Amino acid sequence: MKKAFLNRYHSEIPLKEEKSNLFLEVSTAVSVFLFSIVLAAYFMMTSMVSSWNKSIIDGLTVQIMPSSEALTADEELLRLNKVISFFDERDGVEKVRVISNEQIKHIMSPWLGENANIENLPIPKLLDVKLKNGKTFDYQKVSSELKEVASYASIDNHGIWLQKLMKSAAALKMLSLFVLAVVLSALAFSLFYAVQTSLRVHQNIIEILHIMGATDNYVAKQYAKRGLWTGFISSVIGTILGFGVLIMISHLSSGLETGLIGSAKLSLWHWGTIALLPPMTAVLSMILSFLSVKQTLGKMM
Amino acid sequence: MEAHKNMLTEPIIDMYNVCIRYGKDPDVLKDIKLTLQKGSFHFLTGKSGAGKTSLLSMMYLALKPSAGTVMIFGSNIGYASRDAMAALRRRIGVVFQDFRLLEHLSAYDNVAIPLRIRGMGENEIKKRVKELLSWVELDKSMDKICSTLSGGEKQRVAIARAVINRPEILLADEPTGNVDNDIAVKLMKLFIELNKLGTTVVIATHSKELIAEYNYPQIHLENKGLKIIPALRRAQ
Numbered sequence: 001m002k003k004a005f006l007n008r009y010h011s012e013i014p015l016k017e018e019k020s021n022l023f024l025e026v027s028t029a030v031s032v033f034l035f036s037i038v039l040a041a042y043f044m045m046t047s048m049v050s051s052w053n054k055s056i057i058d059g060l061t062v063q064i065m066p067s068s069e070a071l072t073a074d075e076e077l078l079r080l081n082k083v084i085s086f087f088d089e090r091d092g093v094e095k096v097r098v099i100s101n102e103q104i105k106h107i108m109s110p111w112l113g114e115n116a117n118i119e120n121l122p123i124p125k126l127l128d129v130k131l132k133n134g135k136t137f138d139y140q141k142v143s144s145e146l147k148e149v150a151s152y153a154s155i156d157n158h159g160i161w162l163q164k165l166m167k168s169a170a171a172l173k174m175l176s177l178f179v180l181a182v183v184l185s186a187l188a189f190s191l192f193y194a195v196q197t198s199l200r201v202h203q204n205i206i207e208i209l210h211i212m213g214a215t216d217n218y219v220a221k222q223y224a225k226r227g228l229w230t231g232f233i234s235s236v237i238g239t240i241l242g243f244g245v246l247i248m249i250s251h252l253s254s255g256l257e258t259g260l261i262g263s264a265k266l267s268l269w270h271w272g273t274i275a276l277l278p279p280m281t282a283v284l285s286m287i288l289s290f291l292s293v294k295q296t297l298g299k300m301m
Numbered sequence: 302m303e304a305h306k307n308m309l310t311e312p313i314i315d316m317y318n319v320c321i322r323y324g325k326d327p328d329v330l331k332d333i334k335l336t337l338q339k340g341s342f343h344f345l346t347g348k349s350g351a352g353k354t355s356l357l358s359m360m361y362l363a364l365k366p367s368a369g370t371v372m373i374f375g376s377n378i379g380y381a382s383r384d385a386m387a388a389l390r391r392r393i394g395v396v397f398q399d400f401r402l403l404e405h406l407s408a409y410d411n412v413a414i415p416l417r418i419r420g421m422g423e424n425e426i427k428k429r430v431k432e433l434l435s436w437v438e439l440d441k442s443m444d445k446i447c448s449t450l451s452g453g454e455k456q457r458v459a460i461a462r463a464v465i466n467r468p469e470i471l472l473a474d475e476p477t478g479n480v481d482n483d484i485a486v487k488l489m490k491l492f493i494e495l496n497k498l499g500t501t502v503v504i505a506t507h508s509k510e511l512i513a514e515y516n517y518p519q520i521h522l523e524n525k526g527l528k529i530i531p532a533l534r535r536a537q
Contacts (some may be wrong), residue, residue, distance in 0.1 A: 012414060014405050119328030208401050211363055214418045215384055
């Protein structure tokens with residue numbers, strides 16, 4: 001029974017003995033290794049951006065610097081209201097809230113102590129601007145418009161800085177997608193080249209099979225089977241190497257203790273996706289081999 | 302016998318004004334007209350270079366005519382799709398002069414190829430291949446890799462591979478050239494038996510002894526043309 005099963009997948013074309021197999025295996029393993037690293041980088045950047053985005057998407061903090069001149073309470077209130085109105089009138093703002101002295105005192109307590117009298121200190125007033133769900137600002141634009149209305153107020157530059165970083169990260173994400181496409185194309189090209197070489201080497205055998213009535217599908221299936229196994233075994237090796245490097249990077253970066261990079265972690269879902277590379281490569285390799293053979297045989301006898 | 306006679310009125314290969322030319326070289330065969338009836342048996346004769354192999358190549362659908370029309374099993378091969386051509390080829394058995402075996406495979410696997418192409422089950426393949434290889438006295442060599450077989454053994458493997466599918470047309474290029482006389486007689490008996498079962502047989506040969514002994518009609522190629530030399534008497 002077992003022998004019958006094995007014979008069913010018998011191949012007349014000696015593909016296992018081909019010298020080009022090593023080239024195909026190495027190029028597939030290297031491609032999958034690079035792919036796994038770049039894919040992980042893409043995932044890390046996505047989670048970093050998402051974490052940064054989350055920190056600024058909910059709202060922003062506005063500082064109203066104390067005046068260098070002595071102002072009356074009404075004048076202070078006028079300054080404050082001018083900034084509140086600026087944000088209230090903007091589309092996408094849900095709520096503007098003045099952060100109370102008590103809250104500021106609490107925030108400052110690690111530096112000033114619990115009993116500090118902040119009323120006598122030149123501490124800026126803070127506004128918490130909450131944005132509507134899904135709304136975001138062009139921080140640089142809003143910041144410069146605010147300067148025109150109230151030069152003494154400024155948006156907390158943490159958000160602006162993060163947004164600049166996010167733009168760079170988005171560009172890097174695009175770049176990583178491009179690299180993934182390049183790696184994939186290189187893999188497809190090497191597979192196509194290996195199949196073409198093999199078809200030339202075994203042209204005589206393929207002609208005999210054709211004379212005996214083999215269809216192009218019959219021949220292409222033998223290459224597809226080779227593609228499936230070579231793709232799977234090589235990509236398992238590439239993925240294991242990739243996992244090794246990623247675990248090392250993850251271990252090294254855990255010692256950095258930086259808030260920004262700390263958010264660049266791979267979730268279980270990300271690891272799972274990378275682990276799916278071998279079966280996906282195997283199927284891709286099988287399909288590409290099959291189509292490549294079919295396309296070439298169409299021009300033969 | 303009556304059934305066999307009826308078959309002989311059913312054309313299986315029809316060629317009209319066929320020319321064969323390779324590239325820009327002059328015609329190898331010109332203006333060929335040939336009709337072979339189902340169940341007929343012919344020798345294909347002619348000097349070396351007369352075009353025997355070219356004509357056979359066209360019959361086993363490895364070559365398309367440069368001009369003219371070839372109908373095989375009623376299909377015009379000029380218009381047949383690749384899959385249709387493959388289906389037609391499965392009905393034809395071919396024995397090549399140079400055997401064209403897959404040298405890296407065993408005798409068993411070579412003979413099994415046409416059945417695997419048809420998608421037959423391995424148990425049935427095993428039964429048929431073993432039976433046929435025993436018949437051509439290769440039962441002890443069936444697991445040997447073909448590259449290790451002698452010329453005569455290779456020829457018997459090639460013949461077994463050609464007939465395993467019980468083809469409707471059997472084309473053989475010098476099939477008895479490399480075997481001893483006893484085996485040659487046995488192989489000719491096999492061809493005759495297949496012919497009695499309805500297989501159309503064309504055997505290309507230089508052997509005057511073979512032609513004289515079996516005395517079937519000849520398709521004789523000469524001066525790029527073709528003529529049919531009728532049999533003088535029926536083979537016993």
